[in-house]
Amino acid sequence: MHELSVCQALIAQVAQIAAQHAATGVKSVRLLLGPLSGVEAQLLQDAYPSASAGSVAAESVLLIEIAPLKVKCETCGAETQASPNRLLCGQCGDYHTQLVSGDEMLLLSVELLSGAA
Amino acid sequence: MCNTCGCNITPGNRAHAYNPVNGVTAVSVLQNLLAKNDGQAAHNRRHFDQHQVLAINLMSAPGSGKTALLEATIDALKSEFHIGVIEGDLETENDAMRIRAKGVPAYQITTGSACHLDAHMVHDALHHFPLAGLDILFIENVGNLVCPASFDLGQHRNVTLLSVTEGDDKPAKYPVMFRAADAVLLTKSDLLPVLDDFDPMRAESYLRNLASSVPVLQLSARKGLGLEAWFDWLRNELAQQRNRMPLAEAALHVF
Numbered sequence: 382m383h384e385l386s387v388c389q390a391l392i393a394q395v396a397q398i399a400a401q402h403a404a405t406g407v408k409s410v411r412l413l414l415g416p417l418s419g420v421e422a423q424l425l426q427d428a429y430p431s432a433s434a435g436s437v438a439a440e441s442v443l444l445i446e447i448a449p450l451k452v453k454c455e456t457c458g459a460e461t462q463a464s465p466n467r468l469l470c471g472q473c474g475d476y477h478t479q480l481v482s483g484d485e486m487l488l489l490s491v492e493l494l495s496g497a498a
Numbered sequence: 499m500c501n502t503c504g505c506n507i508t509p510g511n512r513a514h515a516y517n518p519v520n521g522v523t524a525v526s527v528l529q530n531l532l533a534k535n536d537g538q539a540a541h542n543r544r545h546f547d548q549h550q551v552l553a554i555n556l557m558s559a560p561g562s563g564k565t566a567l568l569e570a571t572i573d574a575l576k577s578e579f580h581i582g583v584i585e586g587d588l589e590t591e592n593d594a595m596r597i598r599a600k601g602v603p604a605y606q607i608t609t610g611s612a613c614h615l616d617a618h619m620v621h622d623a624l625h626h627f628p629l630a631g632l633d634i635l636f637i638e639n640v641g642n643l644v645c646p647a648s649f650d651l652g653q654h655r656n657v658t659l660l661s662v663t664e665g666d667d668k669p670a671k672y673p674v675m676f677r678a679a680d681a682v683l684l685t686k687s688d689l690l691p692v693l694d695d696f697d698p699m700r701a702e703s704y705l706r707n708l709a710s711s712v713p714v715l716q717l718s719a720r721k722g723l724g725l726e727a728w729f730d731w732l733r734n735e736l737a738q739q740r741n742r743m744p745l746a747e748a749a750l751h752v753f
Binding site: 383386387390391393394398402404408412417418419420452465466467468469476477478479480486487488489490491492493494495 | 522523524525526527528529530531532533534535612613614616644645647648649669670671673674677704706707708709710711
């Protein structure tokens, strides 16, 4: 439900970066999202055209990569794949694990256009 | 996570960090999408710390008993601590009025149609809400098990309520929310004898599947059951918050 507000915050961030680099446009915006970020990639894609309309990023493409969900076990030290509602160690089954990857909600990079392109 | 010290680079995203991108000018950013909210939340947290206030974000589905829990907590602890409440709802002053009726200050945020509170809304509320003299500030989030989990408000602790009239598999269904909890309260526990499909042990095991080791407390605000463990948790958290306060900053606050 909050993907539009996340998207608006993203556009504000991109516009600020474009202004810092005196860019005239934005070609692409790359994100990294984890399954536990609380943000759905498809909903973000759906919100992107309306959030970017009229901004410097209006003509840009949103590229979203999904981060793998991985945990590291504090008991046996193994690093294993996990699923969003089962973050147990894949090796020994212990629940004392730390998330290594999977809650990212990152703006990775932007491709900026400059001059009369 | 931040862009300053590099802690936003994790083993999961390191490969993406400085990949060259074909195009005009590729700029590597690596910034959280909610960086602006997170910055405001950090500001709020400093504000709470300077006033030695413990800020607690209460989250749950609508109707899990957040306001009833606050009423029972205020009744029991009003003489021990100075409590304040910020209420979040889409509409109405109803919850703030219930809290004020208990004799403690309350400010109502009405979000219109927004499904969660964010750090800016809480910051605006703080302008109408003097923190001086408070010990504990409860922020009662909009009833919703999805969106509030994504927005840091500047709180020190998240408390998530799960009423026994809901399914005991809610932690499995809403992992982002329950993973964010620093304590989980199973509320309306007086109804357990008539609800044979809610198993508190099963609820706890779904929570442990999220690699969470936080306390799970059973209580009933209406019948006054199990509240002492909750009050002890609050007392302990408040003591920890006071220990976290650097002495220099505390001195700055006093003089």
